[in-house]
Amino acid sequence: APVESPEFLTAFGPSVDGVVIGGRSLSDDIDDLHVMPPGSGPIHFHNFLNLNNPTFRKSMVAKMSRYDLLIGMVRLEAYFSFTAEDVQYGIESDRKARIMRTFVKNTYRYHLSEILATVVNEYTDWERPVQHPSNIRDETMDALSDALVVAPLVHTADLHSPTRNTGSYMYVFDYQTRLGDYPQKQGCIHGEELPYVFGAPLVSSMMHFPRNFTKTEIQLSEATLDYWTNFVKTGNPNQGTDIDLPLGIRLERQKIKNIDWVTYDRT
Numbered sequence: 001a002p003v004e005s006p007e008f009l010t011a012f013g014p015s016v017d018g019v020v021i022g023g024r025s026l027s028d029d030i031d032d033l034h035v036m037p038p039g040s041g042p043i044h045f046h047n048f049l050n051l052n053n054p055t056f057r058k059s060m061v062a063k064m065s066r067y068d069l070l071i072g073m074v075r076l077e078a079y080f081s082f083t084a085e086d087v088q089y090g091i092e093s094d095r096k097a098r099i100m101r102t103f104v105k106n107t108y109r110y111h112l113s114e115i116l117a118t119v120v121n122e123y124t125d126w127e128r129p130v131q132h133p134s135n136i137r138d139e140t141m142d143a144l145s146d147a148l149v150v151a152p153l154v155h156t157a158d159l160h161s162p163t164r165n166t167g168s169y170m171y172v173f174d175y176q177t178r179l180g181d182y183p184q185k186q187g188c189i190h191g192e193e194l195p196y197v198f199g200a201p202l203v204s205s206m207m208h209f210p211r212n213f214t215k216t217e218i219q220l221s222e223a224t225l226d227y228w229t230n231f232v233k234t235g236n237p238n239q240g241t242d243i244d245l246p247l248g249i250r251l252e253r254q255k256i257k258n259i260d261w262v263t264y265d266r267t
Helices: 026-033 054-064 084-089 093-107 112-122 133-160 215-234 247-257
Strands: 069-074 168-173
Touching (some): 069 133, 084 133
16 A cells, blocks of 8 residues: 655655664664663654754764765755646635645644744745735745755755765756746756756657757756766766867866866855
8 A cells, every 4th residue: 555644744764874874773773872871761763863862963974974965956846746726826825824834733843833933924925915826836835845855955964064074065956948848937846957967968869858958958968967977986076087078078068167066065
């Protein structure tokens, strides 16, 4: 049977990735971390994976510091949380309120009223006394995108960036394919960067992706591939390995090399 989860929450639990959560049993990791003193009662998994726990936080950061990190996001990460009708016509304020209440209820445990009031205040254009449904939809999309994707990614980068021996890099992909599958007015949505990551504009056809790309989009895909492959090879998107390319391609890529991708700085 399909695994069902509350709205805005994942149906998957934490995975044993060998980085944040080691490959041994959970009880062994807990014993090593001394999350709770002996005799203090049962240890719950959600307590073990709580970043507010100083011991777990320190251990997690130590494990992360062994690896370079590349994090990316797009303009609208929560696009697919809305129906096609929502996207076309917008939503009313009462639907926005229901979405926000459901999100806060399913995501947080304490101070729900205060959190809800803060989110609504932050993602409401108070300069417009009467709002169009499309504006309400955009505000709600922004709120969910920031809460579900952007904030966790920024938090991860904040934890990783102070480590001295590794590099932390972040990007925001905000280009929308000219002849893509989604409305241009929305901005780049979740998954729209994938054709450029996998090089779809550089080949005649690739399943699931658009087939008609402009010259600019071809160059964008080349740049994206360069940065990603450089990072995979060296841990730094600016540093790749020298390969013999035709003169025209070398000149185009030289323009890209003049753009230095700086490391993430939490300040």
